[in-house]
Amino acid sequence: MIKPYFPKGDETVAPLRHSVPRRVRFEEVDALGIVWHGRYASYFEDARAALGKKFGIGYLDFYAHKILTPIKVLHVDYHFPLTFDEPFTIEAVLHWTEAARLNFEYVIRNHEEKITTTGYTVQLMLDADEEVLMLPPLFYREFLDRWKRGKK
Amino acid sequence: MIKPYFPKGDETVAPLRHSVPRRVRFEEVDALGIVWHGRYASYFEDARAALGKKFGIGYLDFYAHKILTPIKVLHVDYHFPLTFDEPFTIEAVLHWTEAARLNFEYVIRNHEEKITTTGYTVQLMLDADEEVLMLPPLFYREFLDRWKRGKK
Amino acid sequence: MIKPYFPKGDETVAPLRHSVPRRVRFEEVDALGIVWHGRYASYFEDARAALGKKFGIGYLDFYAHKILTPIKVLHVDYHFPLTFDEPFTIEAVLHWTEAARLNFEYVIRNHEEKITTTGYTVQLMLDADEEVLMLPPLFYREFLDRWKRGKK
Amino acid sequence: MIKPYFPKGDETVAPLRHSVPRRVRFEEVDALGIVWHGRYASYFEDARAALGKKFGIGYLDFYAHKILTPIKVLHVDYHFPLTFDEPFTIEAVLHWTEAARLNFEYVIRNHEEKITTTGYTVQLMLDADEEVLMLPPLFYREFLDRWKRGKK
Secondary structure, three states: OOOOOOOOOOOOOOOEEEEEEEEOOHHHEOOOOEEOHHHHHHHHHHHHHHHHHHOOOOHHHHHHOOOEOOEEEEEEEEOOOOEOOOEEEEEEEEEOOOOOEEEEEEEEEEOOOOEEEEEEEEEEOEOOOOOEOOOOOHHHHHHHHHHHOOOO | OOOOOOOOOOOOOOOEEEEEEEEOOHHHEOOOOEEOHHHHHHHHHHHHHHHHHHOOOOHHHHHHOOOEOOEEEEEEEEOOOOEOOOEEEEEEEEEOOOOOEEEEEEEEEEOOOOEEEEEEEEEEOEOOOOOEOOOOOHHHHHHHHHHHOOOO | OOOOOOOOOOOOOOOEEEEEEEEOOHHHEOOOOEEOHHHHHHHHHHHHHHHHHHOOOOHHHHHHOOOEOOEEEEEEEEOOOOEOOOEEEEEEEEEOOOOOEEEEEEEEEEOOOOEEEEEEEEEEOEOOOOOEOOOOOHHHHHHHHHHHOOOO | OOOOOOOOOOOOOOOEEEEEEEEOOHHHEOOOOEEOHHHHHHHHHHHHHHHHHHOOOOHHHHHHOOOEOOEEEEEEEEOOOOEOOOEEEEEEEEEOOOOOEEEEEEEEEEOOOOEEEEEEEEEEOEOOOOOEOOOOOHHHHHHHHHHHOOOO
8 A cells, every 4th residue: 555665775684673662751742742753753764773783873973983874855644643642663775776875765644553654764974074985884795694593 | 047847737737935043062072073864854844833823724723623734755955064153044935736645845944045945745645544534624725726816 | 979959758658669771872871981971861861750650740731631741940960970881770769749830850870879960850830721730630630549548 | 030051150250141032833733832942942942042242252253263062961940831823931040150151041931021931040151172171272262251241
């Protein structure tokens, strides 16, 4: 039902997935009683950060190698609203690519497992001079190798 | 240079445009010294709200007619960062459609008139029972008529 | 070392305490690399909401009885900063009072158990006509009875 | 009616005042239709930053001298709520002190000039080693001189 955001790449390498549970906080709800649309960038970031941390490719890992990974594209599709105190999960899905970029897809599901929100982000990699990297840095290529061999 | 987000519709009706000036606030800047990517939904909303108010089709106008206009899609392309205290303008561009939807495009320019960020949102119209409207409500059709005749 | 925010009331009734664990999110950190001071209202609310939920006196419990509990005072003392990705706990402490008000104190501790931030909030209770209640509503007085008898 | 937050210091030096106009944004309003209490730190900061800029003692001025001015205390008293799209002004009042600290008071007034919110912040000054300064840096003492002589 939800169309894929990224074209199929190397079919032999399955995407990496990680979910985090959350609950809607009072301050995230707008005057209509639903989560304000602008908060979802933050939800996506929660899952992206957790996946990055789990696999050793988080903000601090890149930062330790003096690489920045700025967001170049953010896209959100709102299917159903979330309301105050509602539990939900945010799944981040990292799609395979050997390019120096991070292609993340996100799926938010409410407590009935209904998909409420989907979206994606694209991140580039910049070196210390803020030049766009053409190839991923060594530590990331080692991660790609482990991923390809199925040992994350 | 920036590709159009919405396909050309009725060429005879030019889009409506409205810009608001802003300055980057301290709390909008992240640990890297640039505006956090998740804040741009808020910037877009500032210009969208101002345009809506100017033309009598803002949140409160819809609300007075018991119509909600939830965001269904948000898309942001980040071209260049904005930094603390930097002045910039947010332009909202409402594209013509006779459907019961609001197709907004956004262009953010820094003080050198360089385009730093672009994006779009799509909003549907819901009635008091939260049913999606197939046709715009009467007050909005009257607005469309004025727009078409060039008298906003 | 940290002075008490609320004068000792009925000494026989100990305050209620509840802690929630958190980790500093990227969007909460400012250009100086520390949590922006304005975010702490949100941290306090997380612990206050969790305590309220645990004891049946949360937002939704009051709301079910058509009572609002607006914040009248917020106070925050910043002792030490928190940094990105740092784990911490927020403790909410509800102090005893038979008045129609909620006196909460907060203590934030970092992963070394060092107190980084303290503060308090005062909330009044309003009925459906937004009149300030002189006495707590029945459901809250029953809660006070259970609290006093030591059965929360 | 509103009690002074700071004890009267040197009576001969009047406080500095600066106001900024604002309008309540949609994202600042909570599920009850009023500005969420946690947003006021941001309102205070808007006026504080504008006053600082006007008198050459803003974030960037301190930063240029390698001095940080972290917030040590934030206090907010909520008298009346603000609602969506409501225009209001935030006045920042800098109180005289020769100590290495910034004592700011804030007064928010709605479009009827009614005081809706008051509060204060206390900031210390830290040098590049994050040591608390006992005396203000030279550029700030020169500002104090101008202030005292009535030429800001």
